[in-house]
Amino acid sequence: MTYWARRIRRHAALILTAAIIVWIGFSAAPPPDFRHRLSLSTAYAALIFLAVTLALGPWKLLTRKPNPISFDLRRDLGIWAGILALIHTGVGLTVHLRGRMWMYFFRRLHPLAIQNTKFGAANYIGLASALIFVLLLVISNDLSLRSLGSRRWKSLQRWTYIAAILAVAHGVLFQLVEKRHLPWIIVFAAIILIATAIQITAILYRRTKQSGV
16 A cells, blocks of 8 residues: 555544544534534544644653654644644634624724633633644645754644643633533543643653663
8 A cells, every 4th residue: 555545544534533523522412502512522522633642652652662753643633633623613613602703802892802701711722722723734744844844843843732731721711611511521631631641651751761760
C-alpha cells in the first residue's frame, strides 16, 4: 500500500470514528434541540480526539518507541480534533441566541458592553481556542514543516497545549452555565484526568531517565 493510500485509509477510519462518537453523544444529549445536541456531541468528540493526540507522544515515550517531531497518526488525529472543534464552534454560536450571535460576546452594542458573565467568558475562551486550532490546521502539513524548519514548526505546534487548556476551561464554564447532568461531567472529567495522567507520567519518566536513576 502506498503512502497516500495509507493516509486516505487512516483519514477514512478517523472520520468513521468521529462520526460514531458524535452519534453516541448526539443520542445521549437531551432532545429536542438539534443544534444543541450537535454542539454538545461535537464538543466531546473534539475533546476525545485532542486528548488522544496529546497522549500519543508521551505514550510512545513510555513504551520506548520512536517519537519523531512529526508523525502521520498524531498529525491526522490533530487535524480531525481541530476540524471537530471548529464544527463545534460554528454550531455552538447558533444554539443559545438565535439570530443574535453578537450577544455571545457583548451584552449590548450601543453603548458597547462586554458580555462579562460566565457565559461570556466561556465564549471568549472558546473563540481563542478555536483561533489557535485554525493556526494549527494551517501548519499541519509537510510543506509548512519544511518551510518553517523543524524547530520553529515544533514551537508553533506546542500551542496545541494552550488550545487544549483553553478548551478545557471553556468546557468547565459551560458545565456550570448549562448545569450539565452528572454523566456528562464524569465523562468530561475522565477524559481530562486520563490525558493529564499520561502527560505527567511521561514527564516523570523523562526526568528519571535524564537523571540516570
